[in-house]
Amino acid sequence: MEYTIRIGGQAGQGLVVVGSSLAKYFSRKGFQVFTHKDYMSRVRGGHNFYQIRLADHPISSSRDRVDILIAFDQETIERHRQYLSESGIIVYDSEESKKEFTGAEFVNIPAASIVEEMEVHKVMANSVIMGGVLALLGFNLKIYGEVIGDIIHKSDEVIETNIRAAQKGFDHVKENFSDRSSHELPDLEKKDQMFINGNQAIGLGALVSGCKFYAAYPMTPSTGIMNYLGSKAKKHRIVVEQAEDEISAINMTLGASFGGVRAMTGSSGGGFALMNEGLSLAAMTEIPVVIAEVQRPGPATGLPTRTEQGDLNYVLYAGHGEFPRAVFTPGTPEQAFHLTNKAFHLAEKYQIPVIIQSDQYLADSEWTFAKFDTDRLLWQDFRLRGDKLAETDNYRRHAYTENGITPLAIPGESKNLVVVDSDEHDEDGHIIEDAETRNKMVRKRLFLKLPQLQKEIEPPALYGAENPENILVCFGSCLGVVKEAMENLAADHSLAMLHFSEVFPFPLTDKFDYVELLTSARQAICIENNATGQFARLLRSETSFKCQVNINKYDGRPFTLDSLTGEINEYL
Amino acid sequence: MEYTIRIGGQAGQGLVVVGSSLAKYFSRKGFQVFTHKDYMSRVRGGHNFYQIRLADHPISSSRDRVDILIAFDQETIERHRQYLSESGIIVYDSEESKKEFTGAEFVNIPAASIVEEMEVHKVMANSVIMGGVLALLGFNLKIYGEVIGDIIHKSDEVIETNIRAAQKGFDHVKENFSDRSSHELPDLEKKDQMFINGNQAIGLGALVSGCKFYAAYPMTPSTGIMNYLGSKAKKHRIVVEQAEDEISAINMTLGASFGGVRAMTGSSGGGFALMNEGLSLAAMTEIPVVIAEVQRPGPATGLPTRTEQGDLNYVLYAGHGEFPRAVFTPGTPEQAFHLTNKAFHLAEKYQIPVIIQSDQYLADSEWTFAKFDTDRLLWQDFRLRGDKLAETDNYRRHAYTENGITPLAIPGESKNLVVVDSDEHDEDGHIIEDAETRNKMVRKRLFLKLPQLQKEIEPPALYGAENPENILVCFGSCLGVVKEAMENLAADHSLAMLHFSEVFPFPLTDKFDYVELLTSARQAICIENNATGQFARLLRSETSFKCQVNINKYDGRPFTLDSLTGEINEYL
Amino acid sequence: MSTYEDYKGQEPAWCPGCGNFSILKTLKNALVDLDIEPHQFTIVSGIGQGAKLPHYTKCNTFNGLHGRTLPVATGLKLVNSDMLVFAIGGDGDCYGEGGNHLIHAIRRNANVTLFVHNNQIYALTKGQASPTTEKDTVTKTQPFGDLSSQFNPLALAISQNCGFVARAFAGGPELPFLQEIMKEAINHKGFALVDILQNCITFNKVNTFHWYKERVYRLEDDYDPTDRVEAFKRSLEWGDNIPTGIFYRNDRAPFEKSFPIILEEPLMRQRFSMSETLDEMSEFY
Amino acid sequence: MSTYEDYKGQEPAWCPGCGNFSILKTLKNALVDLDIEPHQFTIVSGIGQGAKLPHYTKCNTFNGLHGRTLPVATGLKLVNSDMLVFAIGGDGDCYGEGGNHLIHAIRRNANVTLFVHNNQIYALTKGQASPTTEKDTVTKTQPFGDLSSQFNPLALAISQNCGFVARAFAGGPELPFLQEIMKEAINHKGFALVDILQNCITFNKVNTFHWYKERVYRLEDDYDPTDRVEAFKRSLEWGDNIPTGIFYRNDRAPFEKSFPIILEEPLMRQRFSMSETLDEMSEFY
């Protein structure tokens, strides 16, 4: 069993509230849910949609075909009717669209007049629609109030009215479209299912990792991370500060980390560009920092509310000079959560910058998951503080050590001085210019740390056949859709996929020789949400292996299951 | 015949004046000269040196062994005595060093007391020393006044005094060290030899290419480009503007280029970092821009006055989003001159950003060259202006064309409107969000231009044997030293070298199959002035070819001939 | 003669009721009054709701990066001193991300007219505090309230001796006044800052149309805009009574008039001849 | 009790005769007077000649990027409100590259003391004009002369209601006065700007030691530093007579005191327990 619901209309009409309420409802009922948002860079008007896929089996992508189209305006009908599945339904309010449609697919719910009759605020029309949709799908309204309460955070009275409105919509459908409304669906076994998007997962990951400072400048689609941490700032004692610009954001973050707390910043490509000098500073001063780079299509302002994987090369090599960094490209909110945790762990352990690269698709897509496994979370306080610090004499911030790592002392908490410098420096942190010290410091900062860091990196995940003829290769947010596409095609083809979520330092082959696997296959198909195949290029520069086929998409939209399956199939 | 002269002392003692006067003198006499500077990031004190190599045959690097050490202080003697060649000489003033040395290598020139006797400014002591050194080398003082006049730009009287002082030094040596002073050297055939460093060559290249606007923020070692253009600003009508920061610099430059002139900016790594967002903007708006990135060792402030090739990856991938660019890495001032010209040509032709990457070593090293071949210079006005513009109707800034290039109109000079946007846009330059236009624009900006651009790129230069067993691979400023090292070793080994001065788009193999050459050799040795072998990595990512050996230097100093020769030899 | 219709551009993507519509309309009216044709001026804008404006009229346009309007405008003005150059951005654009450029644009005094759509909020990014947001306003990214004091653009401009400093409200009866100020600003020879109070109906529920309307008043007829200290004093007024009008003006020489090489002819019209430069090579002999 | 010797740092790499030596010495004296120990304070500095200062004393040091001292200082102060935080930079650093941060640091009002070594020139990079360079000064990168008007840091600070605004001259007889101002600035609870006139003997041949010495005078004893308009007026004086002293002060609440979560204990001393956060996962059920 699976359905795709697409809710289309203008910005400001409440699509997101309708969409996320429905999605959360399905998730609570124990279904697997996957949503994605397609919205314009404007506050009112335009055309946006919110898409929900729900199923009783694991899903991880969006489909092109729509089973229920909820049209908030006529444009939605015009644009999306073509995608309707055979037995698909279009839910609309003929008064709103100022037009009555007669096809069998149309379900007219007079939501506006229903709320007028009820003498309640017209925004309640959305609840009427939701009630109707739930009826069409064969759900009941049992936990509807609970869900809507969680989403809109309003008074009991308002929630009560919403429930009444939903009931009206529900009844309307049951009465007038009994042929279209399914039999009542049983609840699935109630698990503590999480329903979470990529931005929230990064925020939550930071929270549980002890992030105490987040400075950033708003930039779509990264702002959700700041919003999440902002919502927890009081309760969990996090300083969340909006900087005057991104340069300030990263420098504040470094000041905070230097001061003794775990600190993070985030932005999208344009803001990350402004942080590059600070990134290089973090490296030189060996100050831990975690940076989230949530991509949107570039260059420049590009398509601010859309998605792309066009900044991979950029985060790999950003910042002048040579220094170690780790770059993670999570494929799911769950990976985003764990990799954010790992990012803090490695940043603190090696005193390096760690970048989590996401994109609008991952940031805004909600998934259902079994509760994240908190036993896997890493936490260790690597800072030199308390008694240990008090007992330290003659602390030297950059003292040479066997592994290149000098314990990072908290300034001000002992007589020891903590001195860092953006110039090349000696063990004490003071400016030097001689070749010998320079060589030693490069050795400490770069050559000693890098191999250790590399050992921390997990190899790519393999899904599908073990000795496949065809291998799909991808990284980051393509995971879900490539995996489902592979599953679609696996019956007829010898097929597997490799997904890279930890891309730098590039994974070694000792735990899993994926290069051997790639070389043995007949062909490797690299699938990327960008124009130039940046991951394929990285793979080649690290392993000399060149993928035979590249599938790229760079129109600002994510891959969808049906079209990607078709495209891959052409090469099989 | 060849000599190496090293002039050491503190900042503020006038080493550069002495060094460049001598060097220019030798160049005017028809000798081949190569100089390099080693100086600290301070204005007074510390230890600096200026090194001159002169020969009657082509040279292109610095040596470790010194034939004449001019010591302005005792520290110079202590530091550099160990590098003295067998018959080497140390010129010093025992009064200045407060110590008399007795070894045969010492030539004491009491410059301070000579000028005191002459009752002239004590800075003239430097001329005394120069006169003495010329005597030691067997030169005469014939054109000394002319040279010193060109360097110090002072009144005839001052120059006259300098000449008299030099004569005193000359006479002093002839009288007291007749055994050490060589026979008079004949002038070599007087050619119009140029004597020029990398920064000047880029500035000159910009000037002759019609650069009319240069905005930058001072940053060592790139400031010399701005200084050069500043010195020509009035005469050649160039707006040279110091911006409040590098962000402003690149945005001003784009405003100027949009307005209708050839425009350029420059910085070192840290400033370039701040320009990244603007770089991406140039790409999106299709505004031509030339950027000079003159490297110093990083990360962060690093070693501000020293050299490294650590930003190669950075300039290749800087800026968010995907767009075409060209990156040039000249190996000599002559190449810097021509590649700057080519940079302007390609930037205007394809309406893209072009980056010239240099480094402190190339920026500050002076070379002698036969007069640059001006017949090779490219110049064509690609802008839509004048009659052609006046006749244009319905101009659309980003109109689709067969080759992706839309003529770039000058705004304000006709009724046509010029509209550019950092958002994704339509042919008119107005904001769009639809997938179809996005795809077309990526095609126009990136996919149509890139192959044409790639055809403009010259393959690497091959020097040495034709079917070599060993190939030295390098890029940028390593050219000179690797070439001489190869020549040193060529007698005993089958050896050649490849030098890449146009690295992006990476050269095709159709004109010269260097990949074939590399693959056929027994081994390729990649020599880079950085820690991580960035060029080797680029080569691999583009060709899958992996160099067998990497020689890297990252102590902030350039390779020198003797030690590099030795290091290469170990692998042969 | 240009007419209002000549300035018809793309369909605005603003919320119905947004103050930006009034600014757009008023600017067009000012341009008609001044008889400026679309190709005679360039709008350099940033990123934000207000910054979309050039697309909604007809003109040469450089819709650049968030915060970076003024450097672009300066570069353009320097190479084409015949071009009328306007810069348009939001309060976040001009006072947040672009704060440094504002200081230095004032110092340079290029003949650029800056119109700031000051809605005291980051609108395009959905409601974060901007530098001009009232202190202690709580938003999603200001969970403890905006703890910084409110930025005062007029006082800053006056502090650096900006050649033209004005404020107006883009609302109903004040639009003719805004139009007059726009015209004065455009006619001013040198850098001009016009801070325009603009209601954002969606994200700023404090400084609403009515909030502004109740508070704005005009500087007195006998107010002397050449008195810098008095101007400073008046620029500090905010709260129940918000003065509007031209606070300060002076006649510093415009930046581009100080470059001798572009006095006779704009740079972009000067023809280049490579051969005239080749002599410079001899300097290196 | 700390003594002058406790602050002995690396050997300065400044030119003999540079005004920076006086600033260094005076700062050390001020610290001795205030009995601040080296580990109790952090100097955040930028890049430039003056910005090398922390290496030449003893203290916690964050010698960061050119222009970026204030954000670093703010971040540090927010996580360690017990730390005394000074920011040190040059005129290029603080008023050029870092201009935007200055505006917003003033607005935030974190308890950070900013000492600007204002030598009216870019010294470390060898003599380009800085924002405070006298107009029309010709340098290699200002071939037409510096065509921008001189930046006025005090007026800017006063315009944004900076909590403490002072100027002093780092020369001979004025050093005790500088020392007093430094102490007042350090004791001020909130953001303090101290603009220090410092002679650069190598690159600034106009504003020399004697140039300053002949011109500086002290604000009158009965001068009232709480009068913002008067302060503004006095901040405009420059030329033959250059006032020094505390121009303006107020008692705005310091930024870090407005964050309820760090009032009881500095953030970096608060212990984190992962288990306390795990409940937040249930919000996503």
Ligand SMILES: Cc1ncc(C[n+]2csc(CCOP(=O)(O)OP(=O)(O)O)c2C)c(N)n1
């Ligand atoms: C470098 C960069 N940082 C952040 C953004 C995201 N961004 C776009 S508009 C904006 C703020 C908008 O506020 P304002 O300038 O006041 O304009 P308004 O929308 O209120 O008119 C921000 C933060 C961006 N585009 N570029």
Ligand SMILES: Cc1ncc(C[n+]2csc(CCOP(=O)(O)OP(=O)(O)O)c2C)c(N)n1
């Ligand atoms: C991003 C960046 N741009 C430029 C520089 C080069 N730089 C170093 S110091 C300096 C200016 C120094 O002037 P100032 O701040 O006044 O300090 P001073 O040397 O005069 O004390 C510049 C431009 C840099 N380090 N970083």
Ligand code: SF4
């Ligand atoms: S969000 Fe505010 S500023 Fe933006 S268009 Fe709507 S009302 Fe106007």
Ligand code: SF4
């Ligand atoms: S150059 Fe100027 S500021 Fe720098 S140390 Fe020398 S005198 Fe001082």
Ligand SMILES: [Mg+2]
């Ligand atoms: Mg705004």
Ligand SMILES: [Mg+2]
């Ligand atoms: Mg200075």
